[in-house]
Structures are given as C-alpha cells and as structure tokens.
Amino acid sequence: MQGEINGISPTIVKTLLAKQGITAKTVSKKAKPLFGSSGKAIKPADIAVFSRQMATMMKAGVPLVQAFEIVADGLENPNLRKMVLQIKDSVAAGGGFANALREHPKYFDDLFCNLVDSGEQSGALETMLDRIATYKEKTEALKAKIKKALTYPIAVVIVAIVVTGILLVKVVPQFAETFSGFGADLPAFTLFVLHLSELAQAYWLYILVIMIGSVFAVKELARRSPQFAYMIDKYILKLPIIGQIIYLSILARFARTLATTFAAGVPLIDALTSVAGAAGNKIYADAIIRVREDVSTGIQLNTALKARGIFPTLLIQMAAIGEESGALDAMLDKVAVYYEEAVDNMVDTLTSLLEPIIMSVLGVLVGGLLIAMYLPIFQLGAVVG
Incomplete structure (x- = not known):
C-alpha cells in the first residue's frame, strides 16, 4: 500500500501512521515540481490572517489540533493550507506549537515563535495568540x-x-x-x-x-x-x-x-x-x-x-x-x-x-x-x- 501524508520529517510521519495502526516500511520526501512550487506564495499578510483565525478558534474553546484543521479548511491558498496541516501534524505528534512553527523559519520569525513558546509555557496560549494576531495586523x-x-x-x-x-x-x-x-x-x-x-x-x-x-x-x-x-x-x-x-x-x-x-x-x-x-x-x-x-x-x-x-x-x-x-x-x-x-x-x-x-x-x-x-x-x- 502506498500513499501521501503531510509531515515535517520521516520520523513524525511514521509516528502519525503508527497512531492509525499503520507500520510504514519506507518514508520518502515527495519530489518538488521542476519549475517551482505550484499555487500562490505565502505572504506576510497570509500569516497575519492565520494568526487571527487561530486566536479566534482558541478564544472559542476549540482544541488546538482541531483549530488547525478548521483554519486549514477555510484557507484559499493551497501552499498555506499545506503548511498549516504540516504544523498540525507536528503538534499532534507531540512536537509543541512553537517547535512546529520553527520548522518554517521563512514564515515564522524568532519573535513569533518565542511569543507562542511563552504562551505555551505560561498556559495562556489563547491570550498570546490574540496579542500576536493584533501585532501582525498592525505591522502589516x-x-x-x-x-x-x-x-x-x-x-x-x-x-x-x-x-x-x-x-x-x-x-x-x-x-x-x-x-x-x-x-x-x-x-x-x-x-x-x-x-x-x-x-x-x-x-x-x-x-x-x-x-x-x-x-x-x-x-x-x-x-x-x-x-x-x-x-x-x-x-x-x-x-x-x-x-x-x-x-x-x-x-x-x-x-x-x-x-x-x-x-x-x-x-x-x-x-x-x-x-x-x-x-x-x-x-x-x-x-x-x-x-x-x-x-x-x-x-x-x-x-x-x-x-x-x-x-x-x-x-x-x-x-x-x-x-x-x-x-x-x-x-x-x-x-x-x-x-x-x-x-x-x-x-x-x-x-x-x-x-x-x-x-x-x-x-x-x-x-x-x-x-x-x-x-x-x-x-x-x-x-x-
């Protein structure tokens, strides 16, 4: 049996499959298109929208992993949707929100990751995401x-x-x-x-x-x-x-x-x-x-x-x-x-x-x-x- 699944690393992919009762013999990275990635580029404004949507989900009491799924379903940018699902998979595997974001340094800088990390450590992730969203919106x-x-x-x-x-x-x-x-x-x-x-x-x-x-x-x-x-x-x-x-x-x-x-x-x-x-x-x-x-x-x-x-x-x-x-x-x-x-x-x-x-x-x-x-x-x- 063959298939595709989003994941940051082969180890995380195997962990996700194991939770589904599947033992993967080999995990390989999917080859990129010859002429670059398809779909729209992920812009800073997209990250601001993602931040606000995550803050809204958390305020509504939606569990973190489920919040990723809901936000991803509503995104029009396929590349952004793919990245959000990768972050979700990493968090579901126990990697932590901030660590999952650090796997995408092109879109989430140290400031963003450190603030999320601070929110996780203090148990105030909902409040922190709201502050981050406001900050990103003002910055953009x-x-x-x-x-x-x-x-x-x-x-x-x-x-x-x-x-x-x-x-x-x-x-x-x-x-x-x-x-x-x-x-x-x-x-x-x-x-x-x-x-x-x-x-x-x-x-x-x-x-x-x-x-x-x-x-x-x-x-x-x-x-x-x-x-x-x-x-x-x-x-x-x-x-x-x-x-x-x-x-x-x-x-x-x-x-x-x-x-x-x-x-x-x-x-x-x-x-x-x-x-x-x-x-x-x-x-x-x-x-x-x-x-x-x-x-x-x-x-x-x-x-x-x-x-x-x-x-x-x-x-x-x-x-x-x-x-x-x-x-x-x-x-x-x-x-x-x-x-x-x-x-x-x-x-x-x-x-x-x-x-x-x-x-x-x-x-x-x-x-x-x-x-x-x-x-x-x-x-x-x-x-x-």
Whole structure:
C-alpha cells in the first residue's frame, strides 16, 4: 500500500501512521515540481490572517489540533493550507506549537515563535495568540502605508523616464529630419536635445540595462555590506517627507514590538533583541542593540534611549513614565498608536503633494522638449516675417 501524508520529517510521519495502526516500511520526501512550487506564495499578510483565525478558534474553546484543521479548511491558498496541516501534524505528534512553527523559519520569525513558546509555557496560549494576531495586523497595516508612500515617487520617476524616452527615441528624430533641410544654425537648446536624442537612439538598451542593473547592484551590495546598508539607511532618513515617514514607521514598529513582547512576559533584554531584529533600519537596529547592552548593565530603558541621541523626547518620556508606574507595555502601546497615526497623516500629505508634482514634472519634461523642437520654427518664422 502506498500513499501521501503531510509531515515535517520521516520520523513524525511514521509516528502519525503508527497512531492509525499503520507500520510504514519506507518514508520518502515527495519530489518538488521542476519549475517551482505550484499555487500562490505565502505572504506576510497570509500569516497575519492565520494568526487571527487561530486566536479566534482558541478564544472559542476549540482544541488546538482541531483549530488547525478548521483554519486549514477555510484557507484559499493551497501552499498555506499545506503548511498549516504540516504544523498540525507536528503538534499532534507531540512536537509543541512553537517547535512546529520553527520548522518554517521563512514564515515564522524568532519573535513569533518565542511569543507562542511563552504562551505555551505560561498556559495562556489563547491570550498570546490574540496579542500576536493584533501585532501582525498592525505591522502589516504599517507596511502597507509605507508601500503606498513609496509607490508615488517611484511612479513619478518611471513615468517621467518612459515619457522622456519615447519622445527622444520616436518624436525628436522626426523633427531632426525636418531641421536638416533648414540650412541655418539651430538654437543651443535644440542642439542639446537633438544630441540627447541621438544618444538615446544609439544606447537606449545599454541605458536600460545599466538602470535596472544598478537597482539590483545596490540591493545586493546592501545585503552583503553592513557599512553600505548603514549608509543607504542613513541617506533614506534624510529624504524629504519620505524620510520622515520611514522614521515615524521605525518608531511605531519599535514601540509596537517592544510593547507586545514585554506584555507577553518576555524579559526586557530579550525583548530588545527581538525589537532590534524587527527595526527595519540598520541605524536604529544598531542603536537598539546598544540600548540592550546598557539595560543589561542595570541602566533604565529611558536613560539608555536618551543616551543614543536618535530617539524622540516623547518616546523617552513615555518609557520613563511606564517604568516608574510599572506599566511600560501600556505606555509603549500608546506611543505605537500615536506614531502609526502620524504615519497615516504623513502618507496622506505626501499623496496630496505628489499629485500636482507629477503633473508639473511631466509638464516640464514634455513642454521643454516641445519648446526645443519648435524654437527653430519660431526663429524661421521671425526671419521670414
């Protein structure tokens, strides 16, 4: 008899089959498709939905293994459904929820696994899953706002490049043929645009490859070189409006992550380690590591934050109040809400500013090229007149 069953390892598969009264002679891993896995990719938003559904099931008093089955049945993403069933099988075999999640590090980071582990150890898994779900939902909402903020500037650049390229390669050459029969000197601006058009026609493919290659090169260099990543992150924070949005999102993420982990009973030093990993910016990740080192020597959190010189007064003061009152997680949660709302407002501001900027940029580019092409015609008309 042959068959298929979901399992993380051959040992777990044999254990599951043994519980069903089946003794497996051989267990082998199913070969993957030649051209990658089928179905949809598992996105962070999917993990947020999974977290909320599991929290809801646990609140309703559904046993853990049964909760996995119910959640899996309602999932549309086949790859996510398969992973949830694998986690269920591991838990059913006695592996523990947190350990089952650690078998999928691509989708469940140390922070997620540690919080679940804390919930299992304290017997408050239901409460912990609810906190995790809220944290994941807030995090994904913040990411969506950042993507929205970055989409507009990127769109402006892409549209400007495409429009300029089409004009230089397709439109300007037609004027160049007309000007060749004028027998008169052309204006300097027109000559500049004509030379630019010749370059674009001759090297457009090389220019395109260099532009795309530069983007990938910067990404790869930032991944390989911490110094380069630090420099890029520092430059991004200095960008007008966008830099401020990134800055506010870092603070919101810092406060939200620290509030969630600390409320879960994770020691502050360990919580700061998780926060550093979720910072999303090399400058602040390094600063948080130094804060953790200071706190480990007995220095208060607010003092350690102030010593770094890059955290705002509001965050430092709220941390001080939280430490004095014994409600650090509650104070940090309020800070997170404040900065999340600030990100919302900044994104709305950016959107309203960029709409006229897009029209202005395109107007200057198209208008400038058209003026350059019609200048000789205007001059010729003046001479004839």
